[in-house]
Amino acid sequence: MVSKPPAGDPVQDAPQVAAPKHAAAGLPAIGHTLLMAQQQMGLRRTAQTLLKVNQKDGFDCPGCAWPEGDKRHTAEFCENGAKAVAEEATLRRVTPDFFAAHPLADLATRSGYWLGQQGRITQPMLLERGALPEGAEKYQAISWERAFEIIAEELNALGSPDEALFYTSGRTSNEAAFLLQLFAREFGTNNLPDCSNMCHESSGSALTETIGIGKGSVSLEDLHQADLIVVAGQNPGTNHPRMLSALEKAKAAGAKIISVNPLPEAGLEKFKNPQTPQGMIKGAALTDLFLQIRIGGDQALFRLLNKLILETEGAVDELFVREHTHGYEEFKAAAQEADWDETLAATGLSRTEIERALAMVLASKRTIVCWAMGLTQHKHAVPTIREVVNFLLLRGNIGRTGAGVCPVRGHSNVQGDRTMGIFERPAPAFLDALEKEFGFAPPRHHGYDVVRSIEALRDGKAKVFFAMGGNFVGATPDTEVTEAAMRQASLTVHVSTKLNRSHAVTGRRALILPTLGRTDKDVQKSGKQFVTVEDSMGMVHASRGNLTPAGPRLLSEPAIVVRMAQATLGTKSAVDWAEFEKDYATIRDRIARVVPGFEDFNKKVAHPGGFQLPHGPRDERRFPTATGKANFTAAPVEFPALPEGRLLLQTLRSHDQYNTTIYGLDDRYRGIKGGRRIVMVNPEDARELGLADGSYTDLVSEWKDGVERRAPGFRVVHYPTARGCAAAYYPETNVLVPLGSTADISNTPASKSVVVRFERTQE
Ligand SMILES: Nc1nc2c(c(=O)[nH]1)N[C@H]1C(S)=C(S)[C@@H](COP(=O)(O)OP(=O)(O)OC[C@H]3O[C@@H](n4cnc5c(=O)[nH]c(N)nc54)[C@H](O)[C@@H]3O)O[C@H]1N2
Ligand SMILES: Nc1nc2c(c(=O)[nH]1)N[C@H]1C(S)=C(S)[C@@H](COP(=O)(O)OP(=O)(O)OC[C@H]3O[C@@H](n4cnc5c(=O)[nH]c(N)nc54)[C@H](O)[C@@H]3O)O[C@H]1N2
Numbered sequence: 059m060v061s062k063p064p065a066g067d068p069v070q071d072a073p074q075v076a077a078p079k080h081a082a083a084g085l086p087a088i089g090h091t092l093l094m095a096q097q098q099m100g101l102r103r104t105a106q107t108l109l110k111v112n113q114k115d116g117f118d119c120p121g122c123a124w125p126e127g128d129k130r131h132t133a134e135f136c137e138n139g140a141k142a143v144a145e146e147a148t149l150r151r152v153t154p155d156f157f158a159a160h161p162l163a164d165l166a167t168r169s170g171y172w173l174g175q176q177g178r179i180t181q182p183m184l185l186e187r188g189a190l191p192e193g194a195e196k197y198q199a200i201s202w203e204r205a206f207e208i209i210a211e212e213l214n215a216l217g218s219p220d221e222a223l224f225y226t227s228g229r230t231s232n233e234a235a236f237l238l239q240l241f242a243r244e245f246g247t248n249n250l251p252d253c254s255n256m257c258h259e260s261s262g263s264a265l266t267e268t269i270g271i272g273k274g275s276v277s278l279e280d281l282h283q284a285d286l287i288v289v290a291g292q293n294p295g296t297n298h299p300r301m302l303s304a305l306e307k308a309k310a311a312g313a314k315i316i317s318v319n320p321l322p323e324a325g326l327e328k329f330k331n332p333q334t335p336q337g338m339i340k341g342a343a344l345t346d347l348f349l350q351i352r353i354g355g356d357q358a359l360f361r362l363l364n365k366l367i368l369e370t371e372g373a374v375d376e377l378f379v380r381e382h383t384h385g386y387e388e389f390k391a392a393a394q395e396a397d398w399d400e401t402l403a404a405t406g407l408s409r410t411e412i413e414r415a416l417a418m419v420l421a422s423k424r425t426i427v428c429w430a431m432g433l434t435q436h437k438h439a440v441p442t443i444r445e446v447v448n449f450l451l452l453r454g455n456i457g458r459t460g461a462g463v464c465p466v467r468g469h470s471n472v473q474g475d476r477t478m479g480i481f482e483r484p485a486p487a488f489l490d491a492l493e494k495e496f497g498f499a500p501p502r503h504h505g506y507d508v509v510r511s512i513e514a515l516r517d518g519k520a521k522v523f524f525a526m527g528g529n530f531v532g533a534t535p536d537t538e539v540t541e542a543a544m545r546q547a548s549l550t551v552h553v554s555t556k557l558n559r560s561h562a563v564t565g566r567r568a569l570i571l572p573t574l575g576r577t578d579k580d581v582q583k584s585g586k587q588f589v590t591v592e593d594s595m596g597m598v599h600a601s602r603g604n605l606t607p608a609g610p611r612l613l614s615e616p617a618i619v620v621r622m623a624q625a626t627l628g629t630k631s632a633v634d635w636a637e638f639e640k641d642y643a644t645i646r647d648r649i650a651r652v653v654p655g656f657e658d659f660n661k662k663v664a665h666p667g668g669f670q671l672p673h674g675p676r677d678e679r680r681f682p683t684a685t686g687k688a689n690f691t692a693a694p695v696e697f698p699a700l701p702e703g704r705l706l707l708q709t710l711r712s713h714d715q716y717n718t719t720i721y722g723l724d725d726r727y728r729g730i731k732g733g734r735r736i737v738m739v740n741p742e743d744a745r746e747l748g749l750a751d752g753s754y755t756d757l758v759s760e761w762k763d764g765v766e767r768r769a770p771g772f773r774v775v776h777y778p779t780a781r782g783c784a785a786a787y788y789p790e791t792n793v794l795v796p797l798g799s800t801a802d803i804s805n806t807p808a809s810k811s812v813v814v815r816f817e818r819t820q821e
């Protein structure tokens with residue numbers, strides 16, 4: 059299998075390389091922000107939007123899920139938040155004329171960058187394969203009525219509701235998400251895969267089992283008050299830039315920071331806060347101890363730290379362990395087995411480094427561990443995160459000020475979507491509440507997650523694919539397999555703001571349904587609407603767009619679900635769908651009666667800044683697990699084995715992208731410019747493998763199925779990553795991630811541990 063760089067795309071991928079940076083943000087960040095914003099939105103719209111980001115009467119930034127503090131600056135945005143806004147609020151338009159000029163065959167040759175740069179989609183479009191000769195097939199404008207008729211026709215023709223898949227990406231509001239799961243379940247399926255399956259599912263799996271709730275246990279205030287913050291497997295300088303302000307504040311109050319990462323990330327080294335004049339000039343050093351770990355070595359590291367804590371007189375919080383935990387003895391026995399040599403091999407760290415880390419851990423009374431994709435996307439991701447929980451439990455670091463677990467979420471409302479019931483394995487209590495409120499019997503058997511959805515399409519078990527946002531084809535692993543699977547569908551539907559690869563790889567019939575984004579004004583029969591979102595720390599608040607939408611024919615996400623439900627279920631439905639479209643407050647009234655913590659939703663959300671959802675472990679050290687206590691776990695230690703002549707490749711984000719949305723071709727902090735097909739390799743490894751800096755190599759992934767997956771033409775960049783490791787950007791490298799290579803338990807694609815070999819690029 060080979061993925062080629064698209065031909066016929068005017069964008070040249072010609073990477074140039076300079077030295078990596080050692081600080082994030084500062085003046086260059088502001089310059090880049092304003093330039094990109096102005097190119098997309100013009101001056102007036104730039105001013106109109108950027109001043110409204112994350113203000114209490116404005117919209118929630120469609121960038122990341124980092125929370126907003128209580129004191130807001132006039133410009134409460136970061137460089138990458140501004141890019142996300144500019145992409146959405148762009149003045150460029152994709153009209154029916156665009157589709158007339160670009161048949162499917164043409165769209166299929168374009169890069170994701172080019173597709174995204176064309177602008178906002180303005181009308182519903184339909185493509186029927188076979189209607190025109192191959193190569194000439196085109197999307198054509200249709201009416202909304204006809205679009206919903208087609209969806210209803212295809213859904214109602216299925217042999218079973220389980221042949222339909224309803225995917226959600228994490229920008230979807232609480233209101234739209236609640237309606238989508240309601241429709242899917244009334245239609246008769248729990249097939250509600252979402253981007254979370256590829257993202258923090260491992261965190262959810264690990265936390266639910268150990269502390270009883272799959273969400274982080276800290277607030278912003280806790281970060282400010284911590285003694286020690288461990289940031290493992292996360293690049294906040296690029297992906298959660300506002301987190302740097304919290305780290306800066308914690309440091310100013312005396313906190314220490316350990317970063318655990320195979321890459322030295324500029325944002326973790328030093329932060330030049332653009333909100334303060336002093337920060338702009340001098341900047342604050344953030345990391346006190348950088349543990350340059352080998353990919354996949356984190357479980358071994360935390361296991362050894364745990365053993366060392368256990369061996370230190372008085373280091374364990376005995377009272378907490380006795381009163382609030384379960385499984386301590388078994389865990390202790392396993393931890394005592396931890397071995398220095400094995401840990402040094404797994405992590406690539408030195409004994410001194412681990413001893414320094416231990417000293418900082420023991421000196422801290424309040425410890426927080428933050429993590430993201432560097433921990434979640436491995437085969438042993440779930441036991442790794444459980445080991446982090448063991449680490450915190452040992453010293454009582456859950457449910458007290460300045461301490462706790464902090465999985466830093468990705469998409470701005472991915473956490474809220476799950477709270478609203480977007481989950482293929484819903485809890486029985488949630489279904490009971492739904493049944494009681496709406497009077498129909500939701501299906502009880504589990505549905506497909508993302509990977510199983512692809513398998514179901516491939517095997518002909520699923521035929522209709524509906525996506526509420528996102529870029530399923532672009533974001534999922536094993537691109538060739540996934541694209542072939544998608545082409546077998548009878549109908550693919552994408553509710554989208556902008557074009558992406560998923561619109562170019564379609565089922566027999568394909569619909570594009572253009573929708574409003576966060577920045578757009580949403581007016582319905584009862585007047586101007588707002589929606590709500592939940593951030594990474596369980597705060598729920600309102601989001602109000604204020605821009606004139608991209609065209610008069612866009613529908614909001616809730617309106618699209620309502621009309622799809624009406625067309626599909628007709629008079630059979632037990633639900634009064636029409637009221638939901640008229641007034642979103644009526645959706646919130648229903649959420650209030652179904653989802654715990656949302657009682658008086660409309661009243662609470664009227665409060666500027668919103669409200670915090672309850673969290674047993676955080677609020678009262680109540681652990682709603684099977685044992686009623688916080689559970690220690692004792693899984694065997696695992697780390698990836700690397701055959702001779704191979705490296706472990708992680709697929710990660712550049713500074714100029716939002717997942718599959720590519721803002722530009724630079725990765726400023728890492729010194730890369732003008733191209734994305736690069737692979738970062740440690741100079742020592744490069745020497746041994748004969749990979750000269752600036753030479754071109756194919757990446758070939760090796761997996762037990764014996765299939766050869768190849769991504770050709772990557773420029774080698776000698777880069778100070780950990781030994782044995784390599785890094786290249788997603789989604790270009792998704793072709794290398796085998797569909798079957800997933801995390802145990804969570805089934806998340808192991809996108810951060812791909813075994814690759816290198817072959818000189820021919821041509
Ligand atoms: N601007 C911008 N913001 C975003 C996004 C975006 O694409 N652009 N995406 C959003 C989404 S959906 C998400 S989930 C988050 C993602 O946020 P991150 O998780 O920060 O994203 P990645 O680029 O995947 O970076 C993974 C980090 O983990 C490190 N890492 C890789 N493997 C290992 C390992 O085995 N151990 C350790 N300790 N570290 C490792 C990498 O070197 C890198 O620093 O960001 C969100 N915010
Ligand atoms: N190899 C590899 N693969 C990965 C990852 C990795 O690190 N490595 N990371 C994984 C992670 S963490 C995630 S979260 C997934 C992301 O997977 P997705 O969430 O599916 O992908 P995105 O690229 O975020 O989706 C972008 C598209 O969303 C649409 N969109 C944007 N805003 C809106 C809106 O307001 N409404 C609607 N309806 N549509 C909108 C636009 O059409 C845009 O093209 O990718 C995963 N895939």
Ligand SMILES: [Mo]
Nearest residue numbers: 257258468469
């Ligand atoms: Mo994510």
